Amino acid sequence: MWHQEEIHLSERPRGFHLITHELVGALPWLAECERGLLHLQLLHTSASLTLNENSDPDVRHDLDAFLRELVPEGLPYFRHTLEGSDDMPAHVMASLMGTQLSLAVRSGRLALGTWQGIWLGEHREQGGERRILATLSGQD
Numbered sequence: 022m023w024h025q026e027e028i029h030l031s032e033r034p035r036g037f038h039l040i041t042h043e044l045v046g047a048l049p050w051l052a053e054c055e056r057g058l059l060h061l062q063l064l065h066t067s068a069s070l071t072l073n074e075n076s077d078p079d080v081r082h083d084l085d086a087f088l089r090e091l092v093p094e095g096l097p098y099f100r101h102t103l104e105g106s107d108d109m110p111a112h113v114m115a116s117l118m119g120t121q122l123s124l125a126v127r128s129g130r131l132a133l134g135t136w137q138g139i140w141l142g143e144h145r146e147q148g149g150e151r152r153i154l155a156t157l158s159g160q161d
Contacts, residue, residue: 058125
């Protein structure tokens with residue numbers, strides 16, 4: 022079986038956002054898959070996807086704080102500044118974190134660990150709506 026869907030996420034503030042339930046809710050055909058792989062590709066260059074802690078929101082806060090210190094705005098050697106002071110740091114963060122995930126599917130559900138969830142990393146102050154291309158391959 023093959024399915025593909027483009028998922029539209031509403032605009033979110035800068036930071037990390039748990040989006041697991043929103044993604045699963047947009048993929049009803051996931052329940053038909055006995056075993057397979059779900060590939061998620063974020064169609065943007067200034068945001069990211071990652072798999073991490075799904076329970077304590079402090080983890081999302083702390084990772085955002087770490088990245089802001091690691092890649093601050095206003096570094097004197099950044100030349101790409103036409104789109105705002107947060108744009109080039111956002112590109113660096115997206116490259117560091119990644120924009121794709123491949124997740125196992127088992128018995129119609131994502132095979133996630135107990136404390137794992139899918140995060141959207143919004144690295145711009147106003148990044149706008151984000152799109153994710155979800156592709157499932159597997160057996161029903």
